[in-house]
Amino acid sequence: MSNAGTEVPASPIIPNSVVLQWLETGKYSDFVVRCKDKVFNLHKSILASRSEYFRAAIDGGFRESSDGIMTIEETHPCALAAIVAFLYTGKKKISELIHLIISNSSNFPVRFSEQERMRVGNMTGFLDIYQLADLMMLSELKIAMQKEIGRFLFENxxxxxxxxxxxxxxxxxxxxxxxxxxxxxxxxxxxxxxxxxxxxxxxxxxxxxxxxxxxxxxxxxxxxxxxxxxxxxxxxxxxxxxxxxxxxxxxxxxxxxxxxxxxxxxxxxxxx
Known part of the structure; x- marks a missing residue:
């Protein structure tokens, strides 16, 4: 399977600000993604319209499509949170994604410990997100994360x-x-x-x-x-x-x- 996936553009009918509210409140949630001890209550329509990876899981006749539950174990929950934030907002700057995920002022529905918060903002966390973006064929986010890895390496x-x-x-x-x-x-x-x-x-x-x-x-x-x-x-x-x-x-x-x-x-x- 090629790593150079093509993201489906966000629907112009539903603004990102609205779907972000759905994410924060769980309103209309109809798809659950589990990653280790974290549970993400998400939306099939958003995931399928913005990610080939999730569209294949939802529409591919697999168990996930009938059960409405998907388990992803091969990554850290913080990396999955960054992917979810990217899909729901279109933001690809790591500073904006991190703020959305771990800021005390954020309403992101999945909460993380202090140790997990430290991970998402360092090289290990960046590599987690980079690899998961690659696995999920999110080429735009993968390129953005490659830049962030380089900046972190040379500037910090x-x-x-x-x-x-x-x-x-x-x-x-x-x-x-x-x-x-x-x-x-x-x-x-x-x-x-x-x-x-x-x-x-x-x-x-x-x-x-x-x-x-x-x-x-x-x-x-x-x-x-x-x-x-x-x-x-x-x-x-x-x-x-x-x-x-x-x-x-x-x-x-x-x-x-x-x-x-x-x-x-x-x-x-x-x-x-």
Whole structure:
């Protein structure tokens, strides 16, 4: 099944503000999704119209379609909450999703502990959402989360940079075609990370072993990126002049991206 799913646009008849009220109050709820100890009271019409994944479960003749109950165990409930918030509001900025899910002023119907709230706002939580968006074929949210992963890696918690690099490699499967290979290419292009002003010369940040980490976890990607860089340099280009989707892996090609109008940063600080 392709990861590049196509989201069904929200109905122009029912504003997102209205369906959000339905989510918050449980009004008209006719579909239950369970994830570990959390229960989400949702709406078939909203899920089926905005997600191919849920539409297949609801209309596919499976038990979920007759029982009106679906169980998702392969993720953290906070990640599922982010997916639900995205489907009901169309918001894809992680700051807005987090506010909707865990803010004390929010009426989100599923409540989370303090420990769970901490998870959703860190790298582990971002990777949870990224992988679930991939599983559910929500390509728009997946791309948005890839950007957030890159921003968090390079702009926050610099003393944990090497830990977060390892976490990305060890969490995402080798078949991941977006965040993982883009990280590899960023490291190969500039293992000293001097292209990123916030990291260059930062205290307590160990960057000399980053290329070795990339070789350990993504040897094929490192070789591909090095070959591409060498080719571009022979043609007189500088590393900042190429786009990451030119790097082809043995398992798939990186997708061509359409940048958001309000955000040209692809997340790993690789573009001028």
């Amino acid at each position: 918690h610099l003393n944990m940079f090497e830990y977060h690099v390892r976490l990305i490699y060890e969490t995402l499967p080798e078949t991941d075609g977006m965040a993982r290979p883009q990280l590899t290419t960023a490291i190969v292009r500039d293992p000293a990370l001097s292209f990123n002003r916030s990291l260059s010369g930062a205290a307590n940040v160990e960057v000399e072993h980053i290329l070795d980490i990339a070789r350990e976890h993504d040897p094929v990607g490192v070789t591909q990126a090095m070959n591409l860089l060498a080719s571009l340099r022979r043609d007189g280009h500088t590393p900042r002049h190429y786009r990451l989707q030119e790097v082809h892996y043995h398992y798939q090609e990186l997708p061509a991206f359409e940048d958001d109008e309000d955000d040209d940063d692809m997340g790993f600080g690789l573009f001028d």
